[in-house]
Every structure is written in C-alpha cells, then in structure tokens.
Amino acid sequence: MTTTYRAGVITRPGGPEVLEIRDLPLQAPGRGELRVRVRACGIGATDLIMLAGKYRFAPKLPIVGGYEIAGVVDAIGRDVTGFRIGQRVAALTVHGGFAEYLVREARHFVAIPDGVSDIEAAAVILNYVSAWQMIHRVAKVEPGARALVTGAAGGVGTALLQLLGLAGVTTYGTASSPKHALVTKLGALPIDYHDGPIDRLVRSREPNGVDVAFDALGGKSISRCLSAVRRGGLVVGYGFMTATSRLAQARMFFDTFVTSRLRRRRGAFYGISLLYRRDPRPFLEDLPKIFALLAERRIEPVIAEVIPLARARSALELLATGTVAGKIVLTCA
Incomplete structure (x- = not known):
C-alpha cells in the first residue's frame, strides 16, 4: 500500500534550482475533501514568481508548487457527494499541483469530459479560463x-488569440518573428515588436486604434497599449510578468488605471487568483465551457513540452528562458 508520494517542494526563495523532489506522507482526505492522483500539471509564469517568493497568494514556505492539475479521484472524504472513485477531475490549485497526489476540498474540482485528455485539461485550466x-x-x-x-x-496569449477568433474579433498579436507562423495559425495578424513601438505599428494598420488591448507585460507596454487603443477603448492588464516587487506592481496598477483615465481610455486589471478567492463560482462556470470547446475541437491548446514530474526543475528552467511558445505540462506516471 502506498504511504508516500513524490512532490516538487519549494524550500526557499530563488529560481528553479530551489525546487526539490521529495517524498511526502500520503494523507487521507478529511471531511468534504477529495484525494486526487495527479496525472498532469500545468507550468506557467506564476510558478516562477512563486519560486521567487513574490506571489501574494502562496502560503509560507516550504510549499509544494503547481497551479493547476488534472487527475483521477483516488479517495473521497466524508459528506462529499457528486464524485466517484476513478472519476477524472481538474482544479485551479494555486499551489500543491507539482505532486503525485493532492488533497483539497471537493468544491474546487470540475469533472473532465470524455474527449479531453489529461494533458489537454491541465493546459487549459489557467490560460483559457483567464x-x-x-x-x-x-x-x-x-x-x-x-x-x-x-x-x-x-x-x-495563444488562448486569447483562439478565443478572440471564435468571438469574431480581428486580432493583432505581438511576437518575435520566429513565432509569427504560430500567431498566424491561431487566426491573428502578427506584429514584430522589434520593428518599432507597438502603438505605431498598430496605428499604421488601424488608424483609429483598436477597441481593446490585452497586456501581460506591464511597464512601458501599458503605455504603448493605451496609445494603441481608440479613445474610449479598454486596456486589460493581467499577469504582469515583469513585476516582481510590490513597488513595481503598484506602479503598474497606477499606469493601468490612472494613466488610462488621463488619456480618455479605460483600464482594468485581471487576476484569476484574486477573483477565485473572492468568488469561485465564475471559474467553476467557465471551465466547463472551455472543456466543451476542447471536446468539440473548436480550440486546441498549444503545448510546447510534456515533461515528467521528476524533471520539474528542468521544466521551470526552460520556462525561465522566455523562449517557450505555448504551455509546458508536467506528467505523473
């Protein structure tokens, strides 16, 4: 009988080198909880921020990393209804996903439908719902x-391109030239940010500006996006991968909200974890919509690499290079 499981533990702030694969004691689910045997876990920029000790929603170290999982119900706690042993489920975990097993309250899990693989499910939870x-x-x-x-x-970004296309939106996507084929494949018009300021490049094609910009970078990129949208248009900031300090984050909030009003544009900031903590219902409503689109093959997640849990540190090192197109997914045997 299994008494331990492997997990990727963050013991101190740092880079990918601080992640350690350790054996942890296997726990039974408590009242209202499920124990899930993890089959796949997504890796994203938030995991790097968590490694650095900069993620505001992470518990105190040491913790198990891993923001999103797909797996199979392994054990069911008391007073849990609507789930069965062997059922495939997914969850936005925020932490705890880099592991062979996960125990969490049952209310956080969503059933994975037939026609959606575990790897695909893990690849869309955070990116596509966002x-x-x-x-x-x-x-x-x-x-x-x-x-x-x-x-x-x-x-x-790739999720936005696909879903905007389904919504009937003409989309421009910034990327380096080697990634333009991917942007085009996903139904968008590529713009090489090396060719000049993105607001000028957008305005050369859309003189009146675009209706909305989705910006993951923050900093100077927010200002360029504000100039690229039309008067009365909207800039949605999310992720802000360049913001590693509270001061930098505060500056980006200022740029998004205050500067946008001065320019007669609208600004909004989106954070899936913050919204989920306030009210998980919108997420629990929207993830099944994404799974349905995936089962119908109306979307196709761009999966850059599939890497075993034992090589989680290498996966994080690859992500940190900034060269990855799409999503990295960890798998558990």
Whole structure:
C-alpha cells in the first residue's frame, strides 16, 4: 500500500534550482475533501514568481508548487457527494499541483469530459479560463471588434488569440518573428515588436486604434497599449510578468488605471487568483465551457513540452528562458 508520494517542494526563495523532489506522507482526505492522483500539471509564469517568493497568494514556505492539475479521484472524504472513485477531475490549485497526489476540498474540482485528455485539461485550466474571462466578463467584446494581444505566443496569449477568433474579433498579436507562423495559425495578424513601438505599428494598420488591448507585460507596454487603443477603448492588464516587487506592481496598477483615465481610455486589471478567492463560482462556470470547446475541437491548446514530474526543475528552467511558445505540462506516471 502506498504511504508516500513524490512532490516538487519549494524550500526557499530563488529560481528553479530551489525546487526539490521529495517524498511526502500520503494523507487521507478529511471531511468534504477529495484525494486526487495527479496525472498532469500545468507550468506557467506564476510558478516562477512563486519560486521567487513574490506571489501574494502562496502560503509560507516550504510549499509544494503547481497551479493547476488534472487527475483521477483516488479517495473521497466524508459528506462529499457528486464524485466517484476513478472519476477524472481538474482544479485551479494555486499551489500543491507539482505532486503525485493532492488533497483539497471537493468544491474546487470540475469533472473532465470524455474527449479531453489529461494533458489537454491541465493546459487549459489557467490560460483559457483567464482568456475567456478577460474577453467575456471584463472586456465584453462584440463580434467585429479589433484587439491587440501582447505576448501573443505565450500560454495565455495563444488562448486569447483562439478565443478572440471564435468571438469574431480581428486580432493583432505581438511576437518575435520566429513565432509569427504560430500567431498566424491561431487566426491573428502578427506584429514584430522589434520593428518599432507597438502603438505605431498598430496605428499604421488601424488608424483609429483598436477597441481593446490585452497586456501581460506591464511597464512601458501599458503605455504603448493605451496609445494603441481608440479613445474610449479598454486596456486589460493581467499577469504582469515583469513585476516582481510590490513597488513595481503598484506602479503598474497606477499606469493601468490612472494613466488610462488621463488619456480618455479605460483600464482594468485581471487576476484569476484574486477573483477565485473572492468568488469561485465564475471559474467553476467557465471551465466547463472551455472543456466543451476542447471536446468539440473548436480550440486546441498549444503545448510546447510534456515533461515528467521528476524533471520539474528542468521544466521551470526552460520556462525561465522566455523562449517557450505555448504551455509546458508536467506528467505523473
């Protein structure tokens, strides 16, 4: 009988080198909880921020990393209904996903439908729900709108391109030239940020500006996005991968909200963890929509690499290079 399991533990702040694969004692689920045997776990920029000790929603160290998982119900705690042993489920875990097993309250899990693999499920939980909510709950885009996506070849960026295309939106995506084929494949018009300021490049094609911009970078990119959208248009900031300090984050909030008003544009900031902590219901409503699109093959997550849990540190090192197009997924045997 299994009494321990392997997990990727963050013991101190740092880079990928601080992640250690350790054996931990296997626990039974408590009242209202499920124990899930993890089959796949997504890796994203938030995991790097968590490694650095800069993520505001992470518990105190040491912790098990891992933001999102797909797996199989292994044990069911008291008073849990609606789940069965062997059922495939997914969850936004925020932490705890880099592991062979996970115990969490049952209310956080969503069933994975037939036609969606474990790897695909893990690849869409964070990226595609974030993109869906920014498009439909924050920006409320209409068919025929025009949009700009920075970091278009990244995990959330590729999800935005696909979902904006399904929504009938003409989209421009910024990426380096080697990634333009991917941006085009996903239905967007590529813009090489090496060719000049992105606001000028966008305005050369859209003289009146785009209706909405989705910006993952922060800093100077926010200002460029504000100049790229039309008067009355919207800039949605999310992730802000360049913000590693509270001061930098505060500055980016200022740029998004205050500067946008001075320029007669609208600014909004999106954070899936913050929204989930306030009210998990929108996420639990939207993830099944994403799974349905995936089962119908109307979307296809861009999966850059599939790497075993034992090599989680290497996966994080690869992500940190900034060269990855799409999503990295860890798998557990």
